[in-house]
Amino acid sequence: MKPATDYLLHLADNALVLGQRNAEWCGHGPILEEDIALSNVSLDLIGQARLLYQLVASLKGGNCTEDRLAYFRETHEFRNYTLLELPHHGPLSGYAQSSMDYATTIVRNFLYSALMALLWEALEKSANADLAAIAAKSLKEVRYHLRHSRDWLVRLGDGTAESHARTQAALDHLFPYTQEFWAQSPAEAAAISAGIGVDVTTLKADWNAIVDAALGEATLVRPEVGGYVTEGKKGIHSEHLGFLLAEMQSLARAHPNAQW
């Protein structure tokens, strides 16, 4: 059971944390139509997280619920990729005023959706029938997320001088974080040997093909990566996740056991 729950939490936390991040654009989108589009993406992701948390709760039993998993775990218990918790802008000095950058949002959604379009498809064959069903539902959603983010990646990359520069900067900032995709965690290894999970490294060639084709159309340069490999999926996070969780969890913690 533990290999399943650890792995499911990784998938669930990915969806919830990115869903929460993208929801920050709600009411602040660059245009009304895009505001709605991104809120739809968020709701898809939060929906995926709910299904996965419900599955974990049913496996764990006892008084475990989806809300307990989402709102009452601490930062180090979250198993999402570090990429997904980063704010919507590049690195800044501590006191710099931050404003959200749409290129950062789009590049991150593209890099993650390209992976999940492959991973959900592979997970349709998971030995866990519930996970396979969630994968089938999520696959349709993520194919749209990939279409949406890829479309904008090409428009911004092959757009004006400013949009090109900002998109390339976002890509340079975020691309190194994708190294975490391919560094297998103990939880992933256990889930793979149990037949529940998928070895993500087997998807790398296809991911590269999706990314390189889009970057080519967008006239963007794929950055060289190397150096530190983040370990969010092992619970070692950047300083940003704590703030994200504080905002997301505060209401549920102020009113525990409230009925919504």
Next chain:
Amino acid sequence: MTTALKEWPLWEIFVRSKQGLEHKHCGSLHAADAAQALEMARDVYTRRQEGVSIWVVESKAITASNPDDKGPLFDPAADKIYRHPTFYEIPEEVGHM
């Protein structure tokens, strides 16, 4: 490289619902081009399962009648009720039409 548009053109959105046979006008939105207008229409107008097919038409491609011409255009039809096929006796054998 392209130059940025200051204003995106307006598009009229037509959605065919599951029940309906024809596409119906449901509203308009701003988008940079037709492909983007389709994507945005999906997000703005079909979030509640309203449709199974979408058409987008750039608003400027539509030629509309002038509201001031309403009298000459439409009023002359008002006293020609014989144009409605309600004065025919339908034989029993025909059944429901």
